[in-house]
Amino acid sequence: ESVDLVVQYSMRTTHKGKRMYNFNGKDFCTKENMIVNIKKKYYKVVPQNHLLLDLVSIDEQGLKARKNKGLIYEKIKGLHTEMCVVPKNDVLIFVYLFHRRIIYECNGNMYYEYIGALQNALRITEYEKFVLPSKLLGNNLKSNLIWKSVWKSCSYRCFSKNSFDILKIKFYEEINKYRKAHYKKKLKFSPLLSKYADLLAKKLSKLKTLESTDTKSDHEVSGSMSAVMVNLLVKRWYDKYSSYKPGENDVSQVTRKFQVLLNPLVYEIGIGVFEKGSMVYVVSKKNSKDIKYDVKVIRGRTFFIYCGCMYATKVDMVEAIKDQLRNKNIHHFILALYPKISKGCRENLKKNKPIFETILMKSAKHGEKKSYEVKQHHNPDGSTCYRCGDKVFQTHESAIRYSRIKQTKLIFTSEKVQEFKKKEPPNQVSINRKVVTNPQKDAEKIRKELEKKHIPNVLINGVRFSNIIWKKIWSDCTYDVYSRHNYFGLKQKFLKEINTYRRFHNVDPLTKNHKLENTAQWCANKYLTKKRPMLQVNEKFNLLVGKIGYLNCPILVKYWYDEESTFEFNHPNGTTNTEHFSQLIWKGTKEVGIGVIKKREDIFVVFLFNPRGNIPNEYDKNVFRRKIKVNASWLCDLRIKLNLYMVILKYDATIIKSRLFYVYLNHLYASKGDMIEAIREQFGAEKLRHIRLVYYPKKSKGLKGELKNYRPILETIHINSIRKEEKKNYEIKKVYNCSGSVCYQCGNKLFPTYESAARYLKIKQSKLQFTDEKVQEFKKEEPPNRINVNKNIVTNPHKDAEKMREELEKKYIPNVLINGVRFSNSIWNEVWSGYTYDVYSKHNFFILKQKFLKEINMYRKLHKVKPLIEDGELEHTAQWCANKYLTSKRPEFDVGENSNVLVGIVRYLDSPIMVKFWYDEGFFFSFNKPNGTAKTEHFSQLMWKDTRRIGMGVARKRENMYIIFIFNPKGNIPNKYKKNVFPRKIKR
Numbered sequence: 001e002s003v004d005l006v007v008q009y010s011m012r013t014t015h016k017g018k019r020m021y022n023f024n025g026k027d028f029c030t031k032e033n034m035i036v037n038i039k040k041k042y043y044k045v046v047p048q049n050h051l052l053l054d055l056v057s058i059d060e061q062g063l064k065a066r067k068n069k070g071l072i073y074e075k076i077k078g079l080h081t082e083m084c085v086v087p088k089n090d091v092l093i094f095v096y097l098f099h100r101r102i103i104y105e106c107n108g109n110m111y112y113e114y115i116g117a118l119q120n121a122l123r124i125t126e127y128e129k130f131v132l133p134s135k136l137l138g139n140n141l142k143s144n145l146i147w148k149s150v151w152k153s154c155s156y157r158c159f160s161k162n163s164f165d166i167l168k169i170k171f172y173e174e175i176n177k178y179r180k181a182h183y184k185k186k187l188k189f190s191p192l193l194s195k196y197a198d199l200l201a202k203k204l205s206k207l208k209t210l211e212s213t214d215t216k217s218d219h220e221v222s223g224s225m226s227a228v229m230v231n232l233l234v235k236r237w238y239d240k241y242s243s244y245k246p247g248e249n250d251v252s253q254v255t256r257k258f259q260v261l262l263n264p265l266v267y268e269i270g271i272g273v274f275e276k277g278s279m280v281y282v283v284s285k286k287n288s289k290d291i292k293y294d295v296k297v298i299r300g301r302t303f304f305i306y307c308g309c310m311y312a313t314k315v316d317m318v319e320a321i322k323d324q325l326r327n328k329n330i331h332h333f334i335l336a337l338y339p340k341i342s343k344g345c346r347e348n349l350k351k352n353k354p355i356f357e358t359i360l361m362k363s364a365k366h367g368e369k370k371s372y373e374v375k376q377h378h379n380p381d382g383s384t385c386y387r388c389g390d391k392v393f394q395t396h397e398s399a400i401r402y403s404r405i406k407q408t409k410l411i412f413t414s415e416k417v418q419e420f421k422k423k424e425p426p427n428q429v430s431i432n433r434k435v436v437t438n439p440q441k442d443a444e445k446i447r448k449e450l451e452k453k454h455i456p457n458v459l460i461n462g463v464r465f466s467n468i469i470w471k472k473i474w475s476d477c478t479y480d481v482y483s484r485h486n487y488f489g490l491k492q493k494f495l496k497e498i499n500t501y502r503r504f505h506n507v508d509p510l511t512k513n514h515k516l517e518n519t520a521q522w523c524a525n526k527y528l529t530k531k532r533p534m535l536q537v538n539e540k541f542n543l544l545v546g547k548i549g550y551l552n553c554p555i556l557v558k559y560w561y562d563e564e565s566t567f568e569f570n571h572p573n574g575t576t577n578t579e580h581f582s583q584l585i586w587k588g589t590k591e592v593g594i595g596v597i598k599k600r601e602d603i604f605v606v607f608l609f610n611p612r613g614n615i616p617n618e619y620d621k622n623v624f625r626r627k628i629k630v631n632a633s634w635l636c637d638l639r640i641k642l643n644l645y646m647v648i649l650k651y652d653a654t655i656i657k658s659r660l661f662y663v664y665l666n667h668l669y670a671s672k673g674d675m676i677e678a679i680r681e682q683f684g685a686e687k688l689r690h691i692r693l694v695y696y697p698k699k700s701k702g703l704k705g706e707l708k709n710y711r712p713i714l715e716t717i718h719i720n721s722i723r724k725e726e727k728k729n730y731e732i733k734k735v736y737n738c739s740g741s742v743c744y745q746c747g748n749k750l751f752p753t754y755e756s757a758a759r760y761l762k763i764k765q766s767k768l769q770f771t772d773e774k775v776q777e778f779k780k781e782e783p784p785n786r787i788n789v790n791k792n793i794v795t796n797p798h799k800d801a802e803k804m805r806e807e808l809e810k811k812y813i814p815n816v817l818i819n820g821v822r823f824s825n826s827i828w829n830e831v832w833s834g835y836t837y838d839v840y841s842k843h844n845f846f847i848l849k850q851k852f853l854k855e856i857n858m859y860r861k862l863h864k865v866k867p868l869i870e871d872g873e874l875e876h877t878a879q880w881c882a883n884k885y886l887t888s889k890r891p892e893f894d895v896g897e898n899s900n901v902l903v904g905i906v907r908y909l910d911s912p913i914m915v916k917f918w919y920d921e922g923f924f925f926s927f928n929k930p931n932g933t934a935k936t937e938h939f940s941q942l943m944w945k946d947t948r949r950i951g952m953g954v955a956r957k958r959e960n961m962y963i964i965f966i967f968n969p970k971g972n973i974p975n976k977y978k979k980n981v982f983p984r985k986i987k988r
Contacts, residue, residue, distance in 0.1 A: 021852035193270020516593025542612035586613030874951025882953035944971030
């Protein structure tokens with residue numbers, strides 16, 4: 001049999017305009033000469049009708065890209081070629097030049113000779129016809145369900161790609177599912193162990209018998225099987241579970257592989273595969289957590305040390321370990337002794353290799369208890385003595401005292417009861433009370449309580465701007481919270497805090513780079529072995545290292561930012577001892593990687609910045625002052641929990657009908673005292689001591705002509721000196737004018753008749769109620785919103801509107817029947833049922849974006865189009881475009897030629913209907929037109945076939961929501977609508 005051979009060639013034009021054809025590093029003037037050379041090379045191996053050509057373009061970096069699309073290739077006929085379509089299931093062998101050597105590739109596997117690739121191709125065509133009989137699966141229902149979920153529709157052609165990489169991934173997934181079914185922790189995949197496992201599998205393939213390929217190590221499991229049924233290998237190991245007996249003292253060779261797969265002490269795995277002939281050899285190498293102990297000699301006596309506790313014999317130490325692991329359902333564990341660490345044990349120090357010892361859980365037994373009875377003996381000289389245990393006493397009283405001490409039982413922190421032994425003394429002994437306290441356990445309890453409750457003190461350096469940012473990000477975040485998942489929460493908080501500081505300095509936020517993070521973690525791990533390691537990183541990166549107590553590590557970035565107080569912005573080369581602050585705020589830096597490691601009581605944090613900062617003579621272009629000032633509205637939005645002693649507030653003054661009013665947070669006040677009283681109620685009298693008011697005359701309206709000095713007016717007011725104004729006495733008095741006529745005075749006003757004065761008095765003395773919360777007398781200088789004198793009630797619609805808005809955001813659901821009953825209504829109800837604004841607006845509208853993506857992909861599925869994938873770069877660009885609508889009405893932005901932008905402006909409560917309305921444009925779309933239909937560009941872009949990625953940005957401004965969609969590759973291209981926009985074929 002023969003397989004189609006695809007020869008890849010490239011084409012280029014010289015500076016004289018001639019075409020040159022390149023094949024395997026050789027240039028040909030014409031295509032006919034190249035075809036003749038190919039025929040001469042492969043005429044003995046491949047028939048002429050199985051030779052195919054494929055044109056490839058090579059860029060400057062050496063990457064190849066096919067010119068033809070899909071399964072279209074050039075078939076050689078004589079000295080010419082014809083375009084042909086190869087069936088999808090055919091196996092092809094590709095020939096190309098890789099590092100100056102000819103490579104034959106088949107199914108992702110590379111061979112240096114054509115025979116190896118041909119054997120692989122023939123094996124694939126032969127094994128594709130094989131159907132796995134159901135009898136081979138066995139009768140274990142649990143393993144059958146797991147096996148089918150992992151290996152569903154996965155044949156030999158699928159899992160043998162790229163040197164069996166997919167087979168390793170499937171084995172790794174299957175083993176973890178078996179462990180999950182038995183409530184064991186998930187294993188980590190180790191590439192280093194996989195390399196060792198590959199070498200071991202290659203060695204096992206050279207052995208003569210199949211039985212010798214089975215390793216007997218506690219860390220390795222190996223086996224061989226036919227290449228067609230190799231996916232059943234791990235399942236057969238697991239099916240030995242039926243013959244496993246948990247009470248066995250010895251490890252059974254039948255169930256050994258099952259026990260190694262489900263060992264809870266194992267935390268890493270590496271899988272190696274090697275194929276030889278029709279057999280596949282598989283090795284699963286595992287890395288377990290060895291229990292380390294030490295040996296110490298004191299006064300010629302050997303003691304065993306484990307977890308800071310000293311034991312007189314190894315049996316006692318093993319029994320203590322067994323008590324710790326009893327609830328973990330372990331069959332055996334491994335003891336490891338490292339002679340280099342031990343002190344005083346000279347015999348083991350000569351051996352450099354560690355000593356491993358496997359101990360079964362039921363083989364660890366206590367030594368026989370000694371009887372401490374007092375017996376009378378005679379010495380050789382005839383004198384009497386008394387013996388108790390191994391000791392001899394001259395008097396009976398001393399022997400009884402020793403026997404009493406040896407037989408007293410001592411309690412260790414109300415948890416463990418054991419006999420007192422001289423060889424294993426406790427921390428503190430009290431024979432009268434028969435209680436032994438263990439201060440090591442008490443210290444651990446105190447430490448755990450500290451880790452759950454301790455919050456660092458941020459006021460050590462005084463009240464600063466960074467305190468507000470720190471309180472917002474790190475409030476109620478203790479070590480017990482941010483230390484989970486290898487300090488993932490700590491790294492996220494550090495990145496969020498740095499980007500918040502950069503935003504106030506008008507600098508773009510940093511993004512996380514996984515390569516930088518791996519390098520930073522590698523640098524941090526070096527601090528475990530050395531005090532001052534030499535960290536060498538690329539010159540393009542800048543390295544910042546911080547060492548701090550593990551309970552106070554959240555303050556690290558704040559302390560670095562507080563170096564701003566000593567930084568000189570006018571200096572071209574910065575200021576000494578402020579390199580941390582300048583690097584955090586450096587404009588040219590775009591990416592960051594963070595590594596964290598804990599060593600005893602300290603935490604080492606490593607930051608890697610790319611591109612690097614702190615470059616001489618470039619500080620003026622990259623480090624800016626903080627331009628966004630902290631005003632009162634910003635403080636109110638943050639809901640400050642910090643105990644501030646002084647607040648600086650900005651207010652304005654305006655004249656309305658020749659009367660002076662004070663403006664603060666868009667509220668109008670008749671007097672300054674009323675404004676200060678409102679400020680006091682806003683922040684709380686307990687937190688404030690002083691208020692500093694700032695007034696800028698340039699921004700006031702109506703007072704420009706009166707005030708000549710345009711400098712801001714500062715005024716500091718003590719909070720306890722604020723008092724309410726005294727109430728005016730509104731009594732009617734009879735007064736005479738200069739002309740002698742009678743008039744009536746009420747307050748500061750004069751009335752010609754007594755009735756008008758009495759009417760005014762009634763208005764001034766009536767009490768007005770504001771939304772059942774505040775009762776005050778009506779004043780002309782501060783009118784309410786609505787007055788009803790008969791009922792004596794004044795309503796405040798501003799507060800009522802806020803309550804109504806909060807209720808709307810929790811309950812409001814948009815009306816999807818505005819456009820009538822349509823097909824999209826069922827999809828919309830399935831995606832958005834139960835989601836109100838109060839739900840999908842959390843976490844910067846993260847849920848809203850996910851629901852939009854889910855709804856779009858459901859529509860695309862019904863049109864038989866592949867779903868869209870969310871892209872991080874496109875999402876960052878879309879959010880940047882959406883934020884532009886906050887400052888300008890019609891912003892302009894460029895996203896590139898390969899991307900398309902859709903902008904939606906909708907009321908914030910009706911934002912979930914936007915994608916549905918765009919999809920409803922399909923009602924007016926005509927699928928027969930080559931250039932689409934007018935006013936349906938949203939529908940066609942949503943259903944465009946070639947579009948693969950999407951990015952979404954959301955921003956809210958007052959009552960409107962601005963939503964940006966960026967699609968890549970772009971859609972709505974003329975003359976391509978028929979190939980990309982299809983009618984709905986699946987009916988619901």
